[in-house]
Amino acid sequence: MVGGGQLARMTQPAALTLGVRLSVLAASAQESAAQVVNGPVVADEKSYADLRAFADGCDVLTFDHEHVPPEHLTALETAGVPVRPGSGALLHAQDKGVMRARLGALGVPCPRHRVVTGPDDVAAAVAELGPRIVLKTTRGGYDGKGVWPVDADTPAEAVAEPFRAGVPVLAEEHVDYARELSAVIARSPHGQAVAYPVVESVQRDGICVEVVAPAPGLDGELAARAQHIALTVAAELDVVGVLAVEMFETTDGRLLVNELAMRPHNSAHWTIDGAVTSQFENHLRAVLDLPLGSPAARAPYTVMVNVLGGDLPDVYPTYRHVMARDPELRVHWYGKGVRPGRKVGHVTACGDDLPVLRERAWHAADYIRGVIDE
Amino acid sequence: MVGGGQLARMTQPAALTLGVRLSVLAASAQESAAQVVNGPVVADEKSYADLRAFADGCDVLTFDHEHVPPEHLTALETAGVPVRPGSGALLHAQDKGVMRARLGALGVPCPRHRVVTGPDDVAAAVAELGPRIVLKTTRGGYDGKGVWPVDADTPAEAVAEPFRAGVPVLAEEHVDYARELSAVIARSPHGQAVAYPVVESVQRDGICVEVVAPAPGLDGELAARAQHIALTVAAELDVVGVLAVEMFETTDGRLLVNELAMRPHNSAHWTIDGAVTSQFENHLRAVLDLPLGSPAARAPYTVMVNVLGGDLPDVYPTYRHVMARDPELRVHWYGKGVRPGRKVGHVTACGDDLPVLRERAWHAADYIRGVIDE
Numbered sequence: 001m002v003g004g005g006q007l008a009r010m011t012q013p014a015a016l017t018l019g020v021r022l023s024v025l026a027a028s029a030q031e032s033a034a035q036v037v038n039g040p041v042v043a044d045e046k047s048y049a050d051l052r053a054f055a056d057g058c059d060v061l062t063f064d065h066e067h068v069p070p071e072h073l074t075a076l077e078t079a080g081v082p083v084r085p086g087s088g089a090l091l092h093a094q095d096k097g098v099m100r101a102r103l104g105a106l107g108v109p110c111p112r113h114r115v116v117t118g119p120d121d122v123a124a125a126v127a128e129l130g131p132r133i134v135l136k137t138t139r140g141g142y143d144g145k146g147v148w149p150v151d152a153d154t155p156a157e158a159v160a161e162p163f164r165a166g167v168p169v170l171a172e173e174h175v176d177y178a179r180e181l182s183a184v185i186a187r188s189p190h191g192q193a194v195a196y197p198v199v200e201s202v203q204r205d206g207i208c209v210e211v212v213a214p215a216p217g218l219d220g221e222l223a224a225r226a227q228h229i230a231l232t233v234a235a236e237l238d239v240v241g242v243l244a245v246e247m248f249e250t251t252d253g254r255l256l257v258n259e260l261a262m263r264p265h266n267s268a269h270w271t272i273d274g275a276v277t278s279q280f281e282n283h284l285r286a287v288l289d290l291p292l293g294s295p296a297a298r299a300p301y302t303v304m305v306n307v308l309g310g311d312l313p314d315v316y317p318t319y320r321h322v323m324a325r326d327p328e329l330r331v332h333w334y335g336k337g338v339r340p341g342r343k344v345g346h347v348t349a350c351g352d353d354l355p356v357l358r359e360r361a362w363h364a365a366d367y368i369r370g371v372i373d374e
Numbered sequence: 375m376v377g378g379g380q381l382a383r384m385t386q387p388a389a390l391t392l393g394v395r396l397s398v399l400a401a402s403a404q405e406s407a408a409q410v411v412n413g414p415v416v417a418d419e420k421s422y423a424d425l426r427a428f429a430d431g432c433d434v435l436t437f438d439h440e441h442v443p444p445e446h447l448t449a450l451e452t453a454g455v456p457v458r459p460g461s462g463a464l465l466h467a468q469d470k471g472v473m474r475a476r477l478g479a480l481g482v483p484c485p486r487h488r489v490v491t492g493p494d495d496v497a498a499a500v501a502e503l504g505p506r507i508v509l510k511t512t513r514g515g516y517d518g519k520g521v522w523p524v525d526a527d528t529p530a531e532a533v534a535e536p537f538r539a540g541v542p543v544l545a546e547e548h549v550d551y552a553r554e555l556s557a558v559i560a561r562s563p564h565g566q567a568v569a570y571p572v573v574e575s576v577q578r579d580g581i582c583v584e585v586v587a588p589a590p591g592l593d594g595e596l597a598a599r600a601q602h603i604a605l606t607v608a609a610e611l612d613v614v615g616v617l618a619v620e621m622f623e624t625t626d627g628r629l630l631v632n633e634l635a636m637r638p639h640n641s642a643h644w645t646i647d648g649a650v651t652s653q654f655e656n657h658l659r660a661v662l663d664l665p666l667g668s669p670a671a672r673a674p675y676t677v678m679v680n681v682l683g684g685d686l687p688d689v690y691p692t693y694r695h696v697m698a699r700d701p702e703l704r705v706h707w708y709g710k711g712v713r714p715g716r717k718v719g720h721v722t723a724c725g726d727d728l729p730v731l732r733e734r735a736w737h738a739a740d741y742i743r744g745v746i747d748e
Contacts, residue, residue, distance in 0.1 A: 013387030017412040019693075019707025035412055036390045194701075275701050291698035298672065319393075324665035327568075328650050333393025345393070373461070 002045055002054070002194055003064030004031030006334040006343065007264045007280075010272065011064070012036050014281035020288065024053045032334045033064070048072045051283055056082040057257060062241060062287045063263055066094045067140075084189070084240040084287040085262045092237055092261045096170050097138040106236050108229055110257050111248070112142065113172040119160045125171035126152055132174035135162040143273045175256055177248035182267035183230035184244045186282035189289045193234060194282060195227040196275060196295040196326055201246070201267045207341065208266045210362070213274055214299060216354060219253075226255055231258065240282040244268065266306070266343075271295070273330045273348040274302030299350035305361040307345040309338040310369030322347070323365040376419055376428070377438030378405030380708040380717065381638045381654075383669040385438070388655035393663065402608050403601045406708045407438070408607070419421040422446045428453040436661045437637055440468045441514075458614040458661040459636045466611055470544050471512040477631055480610050480699035482603055484631050485622070489548040495533045500526055506548035521580060523548065549630055551622035555589055557604035558618045559594060560656035561620040563663045567608060569601040570669040571647060575620070575641045581715070582640045584736070585678045587648055587671060590728060592623075600629055607634065616657040618642065626632060629728035640680070641719075645669070645720040647704045648676030673724035679735040681719040683741030691700065696721070696738040703738055 001008045004026025012033065015022035025041045026034035034040035041057075043050035045068055055061050060082045073087035083090075092099040103110050116125050126133055137146035148162050157255075162169045180201050187193040194331070200215035201208050215223070224297060230245040244265035246258045268279040277285075277293025285292050307315075315338055323331060330348040338344050347364045349357040366372045375382045378400025386407065389396035399415045401407035408414035415431075417424035419442055429435050434456045440561035447461035457464075466473040477484050490499050490509070500507055506527060511520035522536050524545075536543045554575050561567040574589035575582050589597070604619040620632045642653035651659075651667025659666050681689075689712055697705060704722040714720050721738045723731040740746045 009390060012390060012410065016383060016386060017706050019709050021409060023711075035395060036386065038409055038411060038414065040412065105739070127516075276704075285697070290694060292701065293697070294701040296702070320664060323659070323667070327666065327668040328670070330391075330650075332391050335390070335393050335395075 001033070001062050001064055002051065002068055003231060004028070004033040004040065005064050006032045006161060006336070007064035008033030009036055010162045010269070010278075010332070011264065011280045014278060017281065018284060018288075018290070020284060023054070023058055025050070032336050035335050037347070046072075046361055048075060049233065051076060052079065052081075055079075060084055060287050063090070063193050063220065064259070064285070065263065066090065070094060077092055085243075086240065089237045089239045090262055093260045095138050096136055096141075096259075097168055099260055100170060102237070103233070103265070106232065108233060108257055109255060111172040111175050113170055116169050116171045118163055119156065122150060122159050122171065123152075127149065129171060129173040134172045135159075136170045136172065137162060137165060138168045138170050139200045140165070140167065141350050145206070175248045176251050177256075178241040178251045179215075179249050180258070181226055181247045181249050181255070182211070182244055182265070183226040183247065184242060184265060184268040184271075184279060185227070185230045185234055186189070186237055186242050186279070186286045186295070187231075187234040188286045188292060189240050189342050191235065192292055192296040193231055194277075194292045195231060196268060196271060196279070197297050198226045199267055199270065205341075207306070207308070207343070208360075209306050211267050212354070212358070213270045213302045213304075216301075218249075222249070222253070229255065229257065233257075234325065241286045242268070268306040269332070269346050270348055272332070274298055274304075276351050291370070300352040301354045301357055302350045303357040303361045304346055305365040306343050307347060307365045307368050309340050309344050310371060311341040314338075315344070315368050315370075318368045318370065322367055325367075326364060328359055329360060331364070375399070375407070375436050375438055376425065376442055378402070378407040378414065379438050380406045380710070381438035382407030383410055383708060384643070384652075384706070385638065385654045385658060388652060388658050391655065392658060392662075392664070396659060397428070397432055399424070406710050407694075409709050420446075422449060425450060426453065426455075429453075434458055434661050436657070437464070439637065440464065440578050440635070444468060457462065460519050460612065460614065463611045463613045464636055467634045469512050470510055470515075470633075471542055473634055474544060476611070477607070480606065482607060482631055483629060485546045485549050487544055490545045492537055493530065496533050496545065497526075498522060500524065503545060503547040508546045508548055510544045510546065511536060511539060512542045512544050514539070519580070524654075549622045550625050551630075553589075553602055553623050553626045554632070555592070555621045555623050555629070556585070556618055556639070557600040557621065558616060558639060558642040558645075558653060559601070559604045559608055560616050560653065560660045560666055560669070561605075561608045561613050562660045562666060563614050565609070566666055567605055568651075568666045568669040569605060570642060570645060570653070571671050572597045572600045573641055573644065579715075580718070581680070581682070583680050583682070584732075585641050585644050586728070586732070587644045587676045587678075590675075593627075595630065596623070597628070603629065603631065607631075615660045616642070643706070643720050644676040644678040644722055646706070648672055650722050653659050674726040675728045675731055676722060676724045677728070677731040677735045678720055678722045679739040680717050681721060681739045681742050683714050683716040683718050684745060688712075689718070689744075692742045692744065696741055699741075700734055700738060703734060705738070 009032040135148045184196045197214035199213040202210040244261040333345040383406040509522040558570045571588035573587040575586040620633040622630045645652045707719040
């Protein structure tokens with residue numbers, strides 16, 4: 001697995017359960033996943049030579065992020081390395097312009113959009129898609145970075161900002177959504193696929209903070225449509241592994257695809273404790289072409305809340321307190337240094353009383369990060 | 375953790391979830407746990423110098439077996455190393471003679487027994503405890519090794535066998551038991567304890583092959599008594615970590631303690647998938663003096679069946695088949711070479727229909743090991 005973050009870290013329990021040796025290419029020996037695998041490879045994920053050398057020790061190459069340059073992925077494939085998901089699929093999670101064009105061709109509902117080539121082009125985009133639009137860098141954005149809301153009153157300097165990186169920019173209509181949903185599936189090379197229950201995710205400042213599985217009160221027909229979209233995208237793009245499709249549920253009952261991720265995804269961390277087979281295990285089963293495990297939920301509701309680094313440099317005392325207060329709570333820790341806003345762990349509560357589960361999970365996350373003190 | 379077997383391996387997911395770095399002292403780099411931790415230490419668990427050097431890199435020392443010489447444990451404690459469970463407790467899991475004497479003093483019900491000093495002493499033991507008795511080596515026995523049934527007709531040569539190792543031998547009455555139960559608890563240094571549901575375990579040739587949680591049809595009062603025995607033993611012996619108390623349920627409704635283990639135990643592997651907090655996580659929480667997690671079961675029944683190495687040198691094709699046949703089954707693989715009779719993995723099924731769960735788990739285990747082919 002290329003990438004040493006918490007996604008690779010949480011893949012290790014699945015790997016050892018399956019009897020699979022997980023190798024990790026990490027940027028440093030201190031990274032979250034590098035701490036918990038045998039012989040992590042510290043190397044540069046942007047270097048073809050480093051990737052090639054790492055791949056020599058692996059049967060299959062997969063990823064905990066989308067940052068490997070597409071040209072390296074195709075070169076690895078040409079060299080005979082099994083890359084899963086393949087470069088042709090992964091490009092749609094790396095480049096929002098490519099993704100929008102392809103989903104449009106497939107008839108998958110998306111926000112109205114156009115590629116804008118420079119600041120001068122934005123006024124026309126506002127006229128066509130506005131009054132409010134969102135500019136997004138087509139490459140390299142994540143967790144709210146690389147997204148800029150714009151309208152006719154936005155100062156010229158702010159409008160110019162998204163173009164500074166020299167990367168193509170996508171203009172999209174501002175969507176009045178009721179909430180955000182995520183449909184997560186896993187798909188194997190020979191086309192077997194499983195779909196997890198569709199969840200509701202809540203973002204703050206572009207960062208996922210809470211996931212409720214299944215999405216409360218979601219119309220059954222809409223849930224099936226969300227899963228069908230994810231399965232269709234996976235099949236058409238030949239995705240292997242986990243695919244997360246983030247969607248807007250609009251106030252008028254439509255689904256519009258926002259983002260794709262082709263790796264284990266924050267919106268399915270709940271599956272570690274809340275599903276028969278976790279997304280991490282199904283990602284591995286898929287990329288190794290093993291039969292997939294059941295994605296069924298183990299409880300009526302599971303609530304996952306991310307723990308973001310707060311102002312407390314040492315979270316250990318609050319972490320202890322939370323364990324003592326709620327012995328049924330599942331606390332997951334990523335072994336990362338604590339910085340404000342950084343994802344350093346998550347908590348999960350499973351059961352049948354949704355308001356109580358949400359209260360327990362939020363209390364724990366807020367207490368750990370020092371937002372509340374009782 | 376001293377010991378590189380599957381118990382240490384299955385502790386790694388708990389460690390990384392808690393944000394704890396698990397170091398492992400293993401006999402070789404190929405051992406089950408050595409494969410899945412960062413920088414396993416290959417060293418000799420019988421060497422004080424090796425143990426001392428390993429302990430220097432750890433905050434707390436714990437174990438996946440009972441094979442560290444007691445004198446090394448006390449020397450480590452004298453040197454200031456936090457050893458959990460402590461040498462004074464662990465001795466009762468290392469020496470059956472010490473264990474029997476102590477449990478007797480505590481009034482914990484055990485089979486009638488006496489220490490025998492040589493073959494000449496056995497006839498008297500048969501006369502006192504017989505007609506059938508069991509000879510057990512007081513140190514070093516496990517998985518059916520170190521146990522010899524004896525009666526008045528046993529040939530002299532067979533009677534002499536248990537004494538060859540030069541270790542004291544315990545003679546115990548043969549118990550007519552209805553079944554074997556196991557009460558597993560975890561206890562922290564300041565005395566917090568949690569008790570898992572009492573399970574039924576089934577042995578073949580002295581090796582655990584199946585565990586059903588909770589023990590089907592177990593009288594509530596008897597279950598409470600079994601848990602009380604385990605909690606009492608833990609408190610009186612000052613056990614820190616997981617304590618498993620294996621018991622006989624006799625045909626006349628009594629409980630007799632058979633064995634103690636002070637580490638994660640085969641009779642609680644079901645907790646990985648079947649309990650809110652696994653025995654491995656609670657072992658770590660206990661030895662690190664963190665608050666303990668809920669031991670509650672997540673399903674009405676959980677069935678665990680061990681996968682023992684059969685005649686098939688390569689179990690991979692059958693393992694694939696089992697995953698395809700039963701997507702809800704949990705398959706755990708230890709990364710060990712397959713040899714007949716060796717524990718190489720286990721399977722777990724959770725649900726409410728016990729006969730169906732047993733059929734699924736046994737089918738999978740038997741299919742993987744090549745005992746059945748459809």
